[in-house]
Amino acid sequence: LPEPNDPFELRHVPSGPWRKISGSASQASAGHDDTLAVIVKVRQPGYVPRAARRRAAISDTLFTAELERRLLPELERDPLVVSVELGRPLHGAE
Amino acid sequence: MELQEANVYVEMEPRLQAAVARHRSGHRTMATAATSPDEIGVIALVADLDAWRSRSDVREGVTLGETDRGTLVTARVPIGRIDAIRQATEVRSMKAAQQLSRMLQDTVREIGAGPGALPVGVHSTGGAGAIVGVIDSGADFAHRNFRHLVGTTRLLALWDQSGPTTATSPAGYGRRFSSDEIDAALRTGDPYTALGYAPAADTANEQGAHGTHVMDIATGNGGGSGVPGVAPDADILFVEPALSDIAWQGPGAVESVFGDSVQMLEALHFIFNEAGERPCVVNISLGTNGGPHDGSSLVEQGIDTLVRQRPNRAVVIAASNSFADGIHAAGVVSQGGSADLVWELAQVPGESELEVWYSGMDRFAAEIVAPGGRSLGAVELGSNAEVTSDDGRTLLFVSHRASDPNNGDNVLGVFLDAGVPGPEWTIRLHGTTVGGDGAFHAWIERNDGAQSSFRPPHDNSHTVGSIACGQMSVVVGSYDAHKAATPLSWFSSAGPTRDGREKPELSAPGQDVLAAHSRTGTGVTRKSGTSMAAPAVTGLVAVLLGEAAARGQDLDADRIRAIVLASARTDPPPAEAWDPRYGSGRVSVPGALKQLA
Numbered sequence: 001l002p003e004p005n006d007p008f009e010l011r012h013v014p015s016g017p018w019r020k021i022s023g024s025a026s027q028a029s030a031g032h033d034d035t036l037a038v039i040v041k042v043r044q045p046g047y048v049p050r051a052a053r054r055r056a057a058i059s060d061t062l063f064t065a066e067l068e069r070r071l072l073p074e075l076e077r078d079p080l081v082v083s084v085e086l087g088r089p090l091h092g093a094e
Numbered sequence: 095m096e097l098q099e100a101n102v103y104v105e106m107e108p109r110l111q112a113a114v115a116r117h118r119s120g121h122r123t124m125a126t127a128a129t130s131p132d133e134i135g136v137i138a139l140v141a142d143l144d145a146w147r148s149r150s151d152v153r154e155g156v157t158l159g160e161t162d163r164g165t166l167v168t169a170r171v172p173i174g175r176i177d178a179i180r181q182a183t184e185v186r187s188m189k190a191a192q193q194l195s196r197m198l199q200d201t202v203r204e205i206g207a208g209p210g211a212l213p214v215g216v217h218s219t220g221g222a223g224a225i226v227g228v229i230d231s232g233a234d235f236a237h238r239n240f241r242h243l244v245g246t247t248r249l250l251a252l253w254d255q256s257g258p259t260t261a262t263s264p265a266g267y268g269r270r271f272s273s274d275e276i277d278a279a280l281r282t283g284d285p286y287t288a289l290g291y292a293p294a295a296d297t298a299n300e301q302g303a304h305g306t307h308v309m310d311i312a313t314g315n316g317g318g319s320g321v322p323g324v325a326p327d328a329d330i331l332f333v334e335p336a337l338s339d340i341a342w343q344g345p346g347a348v349e350s351v352f353g354d355s356v357q358m359l360e361a362l363h364f365i366f367n368e369a370g371e372r373p374c375v376v377n378i379s380l381g382t383n384g385g386p387h388d389g390s391s392l393v394e395q396g397i398d399t400l401v402r403q404r405p406n407r408a409v410v411i412a413a414s415n416s417f418a419d420g421i422h423a424a425g426v427v428s429q430g431g432s433a434d435l436v437w438e439l440a441q442v443p444g445e446s447e448l449e450v451w452y453s454g455m456d457r458f459a460a461e462i463v464a465p466g467g468r469s470l471g472a473v474e475l476g477s478n479a480e481v482t483s484d485d486g487r488t489l490l491f492v493s494h495r496a497s498d499p500n501n502g503d504n505v506l507g508v509f510l511d512a513g514v515p516g517p518e519w520t521i522r523l524h525g526t527t528v529g530g531d532g533a534f535h536a537w538i539e540r541n542d543g544a545q546s547s548f549r550p551p552h553d554n555s556h557t558v559g560s561i562a563c564g565q566m567s568v569v570v571g572s573y574d575a576h577k578a579a580t581p582l583s584w585f586s587s588a589g590p591t592r593d594g595r596e597k598p599e600l601s602a603p604g605q606d607v608l609a610a611h612s613r614t615g616t617g618v619t620r621k622s623g624t625s626m627a628a629p630a631v632t633g634l635v636a637v638l639l640g641e642a643a644a645r646g647q648d649l650d651a652d653r654i655r656a657i658v659l660a661s662a663r664t665d666p667p668p669a670e671a672w673d674p675r676y677g678s679g680r681v682s683v684p685g686a687l688k689q690l691a
Contacts, residue, residue, distance in 0.1 A: 008464055008470055008481050008489070008490070009470070009481060010462060010470040010471045010473075010479050010480070010481055010490070010492075011479060011480060011481070011482070012473075012477055012478070012479045013477075013478035013479060013480055015478070016476055016477050016478055017476065017477070017478050017493045017494060017495040017496075018495070019495065019496070019497065019499065020499050022391075022392075022495070022498060022499075022500070022505075024384055024447055024449070024507060024509070024539065037354065037356040037357065038356060039355075039356055039359060039392040039393060039396060040392075041392055041395070041500075053266075055265040055266050055267075055360060056264075056265045056359070056360045056363045056364075057363075058359065058363060058396045058399050058400060059399045059403075062392065062395060062396055062399055064265065064356050064359055064360050064363075064396075082499055082500075083392060083498075083499035083500050084392075085355075085356075085391060085392035085393065086356075087354030087355045087356035087357065088354055088355045088382050088384060088385065088393075088560075088561075089353075089354050089382065090335070090352050090353055090354060090355060090358055090380040090381060090382050090561070091352065091380065091381060091382060091540050091542070092230070092231065092304045092352055092379060092380060092623070092625055093379050093380065093381050093412035093413075093414050093415050093559070093623050093624045093625040093628070094304055094379075094415070094621055094622070094623035094625045094626070
């Protein structure tokens with residue numbers, strides 16, 4: 001166990017990881033009240049959660065969207081949302 | 095821009111003239127492995143070998159052999175002395191050395207894309223009738239390789255995702271440039287300023303835009319460089335990904351980042367929408383390491399969905415260049431047992447991140463061991479943990495998610511801030527409950543400025559990029575087409591996917607490829623990577639789609655994949671089985687066209 005006043009004390013975060021929302025650990029750790037670009041998969045064709053602004057419809061049940069990070073819990077709780085994926089940075093394969 | 099007459103010895107071979115003209119104008123060449131600054135390599139035919147060798151302004155190379163007009167030799171000579179040497183009585187002729195073995199034509203020749211190599215009875219050549227889409231950074235629309243003979247653009251449209259948003263912006267952001275707008279800009283003296291879009295200028299680390307180079311391999315027409323790409327008659331759609339259209343939090347703000355996976359999917363949606371019912375193949379020479387590597391991510395589901403929506407669509411993706419980076423590890427954890435992932439940080443400060451994926455039937459605990467061997471504790475499945483500094487900064491963050499909704503697997507993510515000490519951290523996986531096979535795979539995310547890796551020996555399998563594991567994409571590894579044995583490129587990533595599927599599907603020339611150099615009008619530059627291999631296959635698919643259209647055939651994505659795989663050449667790789675890096679073999683344009691019959 002960490003020693004008292006250890007600069008590397010591992011603390012458990014009260015809110016556990018999202019179940020429906022995937023992304024890198026750095027994204028999960030971000031606490032900023034920012035806007036996110038995401039890909040959303042839903043159960044019901046044509047459904048768009050109120051918290052999300054759809055940008056491109058890939059299919060009836062898959063679309064890209066942007067939303068405020070603070071509204072992610074709404075998508076987590078929404079029974080019509082299957083999963084939400086935060087964008088990952090891409091690099092050139094040169 | 096003004097055309098000026100150059101007073102250079104007019105009977106001189108053109109490349110030597112150019113070298114002399116550049117020298118006189120004050121340009122100085124860079125030293126290479128074979129030449130000093132302000133020297134140039136030449137091939138000369140000399141009448142008197144002794145006189146040639148005695149010249150103080152000739153640095154002798156090799157004697158190539160005798161001809162009926164004299165001796166053929168190579169040498170390095172000062173550019174300022176070219177005039178004098180060329181006119182010496184012992185010199186019959188002299189030409190600048192050409193690096194023909196490194197030109198894009200080697201790609202075209204080796205994969206059989208030249209007109210002379212195509213099978214008899216082909217109705218269409220060069221991808222005419224098809225569209226090549228490119229999602230990449232830096233489209234030099236002014237380069238002659240992407241313009242028609244009359245000077246107009248070959249681009250049907252260009253979406254700059256970083257451009258100013260308008261009411262008609264695709265997906266609500268950036269700017270779409272039409273071919274008319276591009277042509278109007280091309281008629282001005284400064285087309286980049288006129289259009290409000292330009293590929294980035296060269297830097298010390300980057301010579302030429304990645305996207306221009308990639309686009310040239312797939313579909314350049316040689317109008318500037320003189321060497322066409324694989325599908326020179328196709329039309330072009332290009333999307334320049336935004337570095338970020340909205341704020342992106344995390345370790346992404348490095349120069350090699352070309353947008354993110356959401357913007358990439360929107361770019362693909364845009365290209366297929368613009369193409370409509372026309373045959374279209376899209377090249378994605380981008381990638382990343384983190385992800386499930388089983389095709390279940392939403393971006394891969396999105397790619398598969400778009401490809402399946404209409405016939406005559408395909409997506410080609412670079413396999414990635416991570417084979418030698420030590421970014422993958424795998425193992426098995428037994429019930430009550432443990433396995434260590436030793437994570438070596440770069441010697442320069444930088445953020446690091448890894449992901450561990452394992453079966454949803456297993457339950458691991460992740461113990462975090464700091465440098466020096468002191469345990470910070472364990473993070474159970476279904477919980478998050480962090481280490482913060484006194485000022486609240488996150489130094490370490492652990493997310494241990496159960497049952498990912500897309501594949502049911504568990505995933506452990508660990509993020510280390512640039513400020514944490516090295517040299518190594520250990521992630522110790524404990525088998526709390528092993529109801530499945532206990533197997534895990536781990537990947538370290540890419541960070542070009544400070545790439546961390548697992549402690550050797552490395553397991554370099556499963557290093558194909560994480561957006562390249564979908565069901566419908568065609569994924570391409572790289573080999574060196576300049577060598578007779580066509581050896582694999584040292585960097586070319588290996589499959590299979592985490593769920594055991596065979597990716598990359600095939601391989602193509604991707605090493606030392608000379609293709610269009612942005613902001614030069616006609617020039618070329620050398621780049622290596624699976625980024626350069628993928629567009630050779632993209633060009634092949636464009637040729638295939640163009641030919642199928644000319645024959646009135648529709649090709650769905652399964653058929654396109656089947657044709658490309660069946661036509662791949664072996665030896666190398668051995669014919670018996672799929673190879674983790676070559677895939678089913680080396681790309682062949684004639685082979686693919688024959689499959690259409």
